[in-house]
Amino acid sequence: MREFSYAKAVDPEEAVRLAGTGARYLGGGTNLVDLMREEIETPTALIDVSGLAQGITETPGGGIEIGAATSNTAVAAHPRVRHDYPMLARAIVSGASGQLRNMATVGGNLLQRTRCAYFYDEAARCNKRSPVSGCDAREGFHRAHAVLGVSEQCIATHPSDMCVALVALDAQVDILGPAGARAVPLEQLHREPGDTPHLETVLAPAELITAVRLPQATVAANSTYRKVRDRASYAFALVSVAAALRVEDGTVSEVRIALGGVASRPWRAHLAERELLGAPATAESFRRAAETEFRAARPSRDNAFKVSLAPRVVADVLEGLIR
Amino acid sequence: MNMVQRATEALNRTLPDRAVDPLSTARRVVGQAVSRLDGPSKVTGGATFTADIDQPGLAYASMVPSRVASGRIRHIDVTRAANAPGVIDVITHHNAPAMDTPVLMTLTAKGCAFTDVAPLQDDVVRWNGQAVAVVVAESQECADSAARLVDVVYDAAPARTSFRGLLSEAVFPADVLGEPSEVSRGDVEDTLSQAAFVVDEVYTTPPHHHMAIELHATMAQWSPGDKLHVWDSTQALGRTRHSIAHAVGVPEENVTVTCRAVGGGFGNKTVWDHQLLCVAAARVTGRPVRLVLRRQDVFRMTGGRAPTWQRVALGAAPDGHLQALVHDSVTGIVHENSPEQVSVPARHLYASDTYRIGQKKVVLDVVPNASMRAPGDSVGSFALESAIDELAGHLGIDPIELRSRNEPAVDPTEGTRFSKRHLMEAYRRGAERFGWPDRNRVPGARRDGRWLVGHGTASAFYPYIRMPGGKARIRITADGHAVVTAAANDMGMGTETVQVQHAAERLGLPLDRVSFEFGDSTLPDSPIAAGSAQTASLVITVAQAAEELKKVLLRRAPRHSALHGLKPADVVFRDGGLYRVSDPAQGVSFETLVGEVRHVDAVGSSPMLPLEFMKYSMHGYGAHFCEVRVDATTGETRVSRWVACIDAGRIINPKTAASQIRGAVIMGIGSALMEEGLVDSRAGRTVTASAADYHMPVHADVCDIDVSFLDIPDPLTPMGVHGVGEIGIVGVAAAIANAVHNATGVRVRDLPITLDKIIDGGAAR
């Protein structure tokens, strides 16, 4: 049996101090423990950070700060979130199951790993699991895989729903590490796979996520999240869209679009947003703008449907946000 | 069919029918919606499943699955595993005890396996995921972890793993469950080419997995004198015992198999390698050993439903009269196994002037396919019932009307009379409950907000089966209670409950004075719970035991009593005793009849082979109706309404029976919309080996399911019953495919009907 030590940190500083080589932070454990059972992750020490900063507080600029150990359920249920950032509440409740959301933390959700079946099967080749071993998904089953931000080495999807909303909301991630504290935009937290799909984030070893901050964004009050999947609940997205929209005089004056289920990381659709600003708020222009985002798509044999499906969903969601 | 079979069959047609069971119309207890007796213990966690059972000194086993589909083990090194903490022993083909071949389910009445190769007897790898070693350790964690440390080097050989890639090599199997692999009449292709209306399409279905909640679990313990006790999550106690005894080479009477509760079987809780390996591990280590499959092992070490390719071609006159019916099919198979019997429904559902109905097999190097809820019929009906719907569309005839115009007077391929057939009555009643006249009539025409709404229907069908053999004992205790005993199996479907109801009715007792003991091979031998046949098979043996009981009790009737000197035919069970037929006021209570002793027992045996099948066409029927909603933008399909009206003979318990139909409809929704076992043909490895990857319906996918039964007894079956466990899934996938077509105009002929197929079909805007 693989042995590991376990310690519960009382504060972030202690957590960072305890996190030596081979250590992993433990949030709700809903992803990490599964990976340990399969020995895809083999930490020698677990630093339990599920007791650290929990809760949601107001920030001076009118935004909110969410402690990294806040449960997904608590975030989705928070009145400020529901009122000012409905896309976030909807994204969270569309993910996993009630039981998992009760256990899952914000920090853990950010860092959950892909659900590519080949990543989970140690008999398969996977560049993410063991670098330069090859990728069995490319020629194998990849209907749910990514079409944006992919590489020869990896076409895995980032599976989080919550992150899709967060990236649309310009979330900032607060980090504490041995070298001190820093913050990175969520959009820059995850890396594209490139030649190093095993390096998934910009976090250095032992860096701890302490909080996620959402700036105030009035447009977000008119926002939503739509998840398209193979069954009504408890399935990862084939395509998901987080969007916020403000229309003035029939013209798009502010828009946020982020995509899930189609990319290697939570995907902010900047191209589409840029195209839409100042454009007429019509189904046609919504769809054309979304198609722009997919010009760079690199579909594989079985997931090409996403390239036509996603723009339709974007257009549908934006149409639904016109008031 | 050979000469002997033909002769037996001819003889059989002259046999008199069995007398109608007088209980066919009884209504005191039978027919009542009694809640499951095991319900409280199941929902409170009180029930003991196999993996819950502990034993002093218990050791834990974990299997090492192969990583190639075919080839040989060049080298297997257990050093690292054997030295890992807590490891007691590692068993490979080098040191495994010799085992004989497991007995195939379909080969003898006592077989229970789907592969006839015993595990760890040689260095040959036969499928990807097959066990190549077993690690036994002091804890499950130690065993699982050490199992990863067994180093295996393979000489991989080319493997046959792509079903679709090998279709051209399909050949006829020797038979399909004893029936000819192809039946035909007339020149069907010629008729087809001249028919006014033709449907000629190919339908395909992927591998499916049973996905019972309970993982397969076994615990084995040897004791002196070569005695073996196996606790196993089995749906076939007697056969499991036989298979294990045969494989390990001990007399059957030395082996006891115990199983009180099973968390779902669906045809998959049979004998696989793990039971034999658990027994071997217990033998090698001298310890009681528990082996519980991991979820991925269930996918890769136990088999599911085979993949199928099916061509259905129908030719009809303008009035809908069927002139030609072709059902050519191919299923994947492991060489020694029985084929998924997809061609069965087409043999019995429709009258057609000419037909050719048959099936071939493609031999694959994959985990052996097993029986899965309505094997063959469920996916076979997807093709047949989709095609019928397509034909109805071409003809412009209501699909129910089309079926009615092709109702056969006698069994269409066997020529036998029907023991009962109320298919059109099921359609009539179901259509009424569903509101079929208000359905959408033009594909793609009905819209409700973002949803395209469609309606579909299809026939349910399942053979009536009664297993041969079996015994049951009835014990009447001094306080006038009855205990019915048989080595039966309850996988959660209500066996205990309906057998108590049956015995209470039969013995004239209230429910609370009857109990049913089951789940142990030391009890009177009883058939497998499969083929939806357990209820009928038990009812007939218990009825026989009740007749024996009359004799036993009459012998005990006091000299001065009203029963003295009477014959069994002179008395009936009633009000907790035996009463005279001629003078219902005259009788003696069980308490008095049992008298001074603690109890009296009577044993009954299944009276005769189930020969009634040969004389009559005996099947259950039903009609499914559904409404689906397809998102006009995304192609996402949700089932919003369901009506199932089932003709499955007399219903002993409408509540447990309806639950069976409901569960089957849900399983059918899974097969229609999401279930798909993906085998990566490069390695022959099942990729969808977890509950996250292999989707099945969650609650949100399931609507209210309206179930009704015609409840018309079959005069030829014990108490008029038919099986209800499997029939409910047959026709479900077709009903959904038909409704999706009705909603969108897109016909999906390849299961599952996922949104990408609907989009590609051009439905979504």
Ligand SMILES: Cc1cc2nc3c(=O)[nH]c(=O)nc-3n(C[C@H](O)[C@H](O)[C@H](O)COP(=O)(O)OP(=O)(O)OC[C@H]3O[C@@H](n4cnc5c(N)ncnc54)[C@H](O)[C@@H]3O)c2cc1C
């Ligand atoms: C069956 C199933 C279905 C699911 N379906 C969905 C779905 O539909 N949509 C969806 O979005 N998600 C889904 N999930 C994933 C779920 O959202 C994640 O498992 C969960 O969010 C992870 O949170 P956790 O706190 O349990 O993380 P853990 O498992 O504890 O940790 C995950 C990773 O984050 C690291 N970590 C945790 N906290 C910190 C921290 N503060 N700082 C730095 N590193 C940290 C850990 O070291 C680990 O590497 C599903 C999961 C399961 C098991």
